[in-house]
Amino acid sequence: MARQRFRLKELFQKEPQYYHATFDHITHKINAQKKKIPVVLLTDVYLVNDLDKKIRLVNSNDFKDKKGRHIVADHLWVKLTKPWFSLPTQLVPGDEIFFQASVEQYRIVRSDLLKKRDDIWQQAVKERDQVYKRWAKYTETHKRKNFQLSLDKMKAKQAAILKQAKQEQAQIELVDYSLNKLSKIKIAKLVNVPQDFERGNYNYNWYKRQGYKYSAWLAAHSMELLKK
Structure with a gap:
């Protein structure tokens, strides 16, 4: 288990909490049924309240990032689920969001x-x-x-x-912790993008109809800005 995630371990099987995170990109993972599942990489995850105000942590083991924030994970992979499609605009690397989520436990083989x-x-x-x-x-x-x-x-x-x-x-636990059942996703901060870059909007109906084809396009589009 990553040493920053002991806080997530403490919150496992507890009520959902609010978190603030930085969006990195969308990609895909293969599940047990050999199906490609869209996932989102989030970085610098820390606890906030429902107004996105940072919650101060005082445990001596709490991990601080370069900005002095007590983060509960330096990175997390979460599923691209329906609540993401309610955002008013597509996200690009560096955008920040806050949301409510539950902690999940999963086995690791390292x-x-x-x-x-x-x-x-x-x-x-x-x-x-x-x-x-x-x-x-x-x-x-x-x-x-x-x-x-x-x-x-x-x-x-x-x-x-x-x-x-x-x-x-x-x-030496062979388990780790992440976030699941994200809801109430809101934008906290959007990075500036070039004038020739169009963010676009998420479309859940397209995703339902086209599946991987559409999520693959979202994945490519979320990385397009880095190429500019």
Whole structure:
């Protein structure tokens, strides 16, 4: 989990909150049904109230961006859903919006995190085996007054090592958090665009009729300004 997103983790399964974010661009991802789904990249996401006033966060772990804002995510991918089409104009990179949304949790599969978890376990197994070897070596050369008691203590120490490893593994979560069910999307700030660039409007009926063809055009159009 990205370290800025612990706030989203806290808001998971809670009431929807308001967020402010910067629009980057539209693209597509492939879902489980192998269908192309339009998604939006948002950056510099922070909490606000329903009037778009920034909510001050005071946790020592809160992450600050270059402007000193306590952001809950440096970037998020969200679905391009019906509420987007109610905006009065198409967005271009750098435009800012605020909206209401819920937090969703999703599983992640990252080789680096899996390796960290595996390394923790392998190290624990190594330490467990060393505990036994030390105990066995001492037992061979020394007469123990209470063999069973020493054996039980050794096994308890081994169990504690593995228990600690499992706890450390659990801290490396294979989940992350994002935003879902966006609603009440409003424009906070529009960047200036060249006179020869036409923003255009979103059209939900076109999207319903044309699907990917229309969302692909929106994706290309959202990036067109960067080429100028």
